[in-house]
Amino acid sequence: MIHLMGIGGSGMAPLAELLMIKGYQVSGCDRDRNHRVDRLISLGIKCYRGHDPAHLKSVDRLIYSPAISPSEQELIEAREKVSTVQSRGEALQQELKEYKVVGIAGTHGKTTTTAMLSYIVNNSDISALTFLGGEISSQQSGLSWAESQLAILELDESDRMFLLFKPFWGVVSSMEVDHMGKHYQTKDQLYSAFKQYLTNSENKLVMVSDEMTSKLTEEMGSEVITCGQDENVDIYFNANFDHMIYQDRVVKLPVWGIHNYKNAALAITIGGLLGIASEKSIAALQEFPGVSRRNEIFWQNSNLTMISDYAHHPTEVYAAISTAKEIYDKVTVVFQPHLFSRTKMFASEFAQSLSNADEVLIMPIYPAREQPLPGVSSAMIADSLNRLGKVNLLLPDKQSLMQWLETKITSMNGVVILLGAGDVDNWRGDLVKIAEEKIK
CATH class of the missing domain: 3.40.50.720 (NAD(P)-binding Rossmann-like Domain)
Structure with missing residues (x-):
């Protein structure tokens, strides 16, 4: 057993x-x-x-x-x-050790990129097992089984599991400081882990999208195929809020946000390296249903939309809010910080990202695997927002949030975003119940 x-x-x-x-x-x-x-x-x-x-x-x-x-x-x-x-990583590596692995790693975008690539592959002549830490909205599982020796995997850097694999294609979507503590004490250690991951890979693809990926591709040189919006990359694209230019072609997909078009461009690029023509990949993504907890609409009427989003790093929070601001007149964010260590490291950065919202409600930290740290709480983010001159509401628990919503929801418009990687997504049912009872 x-x-x-x-x-x-x-x-x-x-x-x-x-x-x-x-x-x-x-x-x-x-x-x-x-x-x-x-x-x-x-x-x-x-x-x-x-x-x-x-x-x-x-x-x-x-x-x-x-x-x-x-x-x-x-x-x-x-x-x-x-x-x-x-560990989870050790078990997955053991079960897939005979497979030809396409591994997708990165601080941001790896789940959506893997999901998009899974969707592309499932609509092509190629057969592959796919495994991701999320679910395509039309599916109930992060696993798509196939009788194949090709496996497309989302590989997590947070617990160094990506170093257990020797991929046929090692892919990096982005690199930023995160997960400091147990496995990484410094930025250099995180950088070295990503570099080792690529060294372990037979073939290497990096989307040049930040300081660390730029440094990595410069150091590894011709060993790495590059893609991105820098004109010096091997495969160039230009991502915008509602479209992208890919190989001189204007591409519009059923997604919003620069970050999602970058994910799509990376998925199409990987598909091309696996032998899938970009035209077929683009055609498949025209029907892409999205990923659960990634800008996922779970309720709406003519005035108000409710969204769940997994963003839990300042860069991701900024992307989620910026995308919403392009679409909705008013953006209300319910933010549940994830991990005491991350809150301690990024409190001011979270505040800067959250300040772009019109209304901010801050919940207690979701601890996940961590024990509380002395002096670390959601109040650090609230205080930073106050220093920025941004009005916010620091709430003690879920019940307080629901009570606040019961008094406000009939006059709300625009969008409410449940933001975070903790159990905040489990509250959507309560929000829907309040909305349907109060809004006639």
Whole structure:
């Protein structure tokens, strides 16, 4: 029996499904039940609520999510009693070690790029297994299974899992400082990890989009194929808010925002390197339904739209709000910071990005795998916003947010964005209920 701790996570649920398809007996547990857990249960996978060493009976291989604390008693006892204990990355690498891997890594854009490439491949003559830490909106899973020796994977740098792979194509979408703490203490360490990832790759593609990717491609020289909006790259494109120029062709897709057109350009470029003509890739993306929690509309009427977005880094927050400002008259953001360490590092940068919204509501930090840090709270962001002269509302809990919405929603217009990588997305049902009860 293989048991997955944190089975409801965006990178764990598709792994559980992959293991089941490959014929293993699978069980799992998670602190909370979500739509991914519901799907796994419907597939016949036993899922427990909460963590308990009692789950380890008959388990001979345990896989744990990066979100699981090392002090979790179930994990501690597993290390003593279970013959094989693996991280998510170690397990995925073991299961796909015979595959020709296209790995997509990067601080921003890797989920959407992988999803777009998956959609392109699934509408081509090429067959590939695809695995991403999100879900294409028309699907319920981050796994798209195929009887193929080609695997397209979103590879995460946060826990260094991308260094476990030796991809046929190693792709980097972007590089910025993030995930400082356990695995990276300095910017140089993060940079070195990305460089090692590319060194491990047989073929290399980098989208030149920031200071670190520029430095990386300069250092690695002709080893790397480059793409981007710099005229010196090998494959040039020009991304705009509502279209892009790709290989001298004007391309309009059912996406909004410069960041999404950059993701699309990278996906089309990878498709070309795999032998898919750009015309076919562009045609496929004309029908691309989007990715869950990436500018995902979950309710709207003629005056008000509600969106969920996974943005959890200042650059991503800025992109999400800037895109919304181009479309809606008023932008109200409900922001749930993710991780104490990230909030400590980027409090002022978050405030700068959030200041572009018309109205900002700040929720408590979602801790995920972390313990609280002394003096670190959402108030750091609120204080920085105050110093910028931006009015904001610091709320103590979800209930306070719902009470605020109940009094305001009938007069609201434009868009409300649930922003963050924590459980803020789980609140959408409460928002919809309030909207449908209050707005006639």
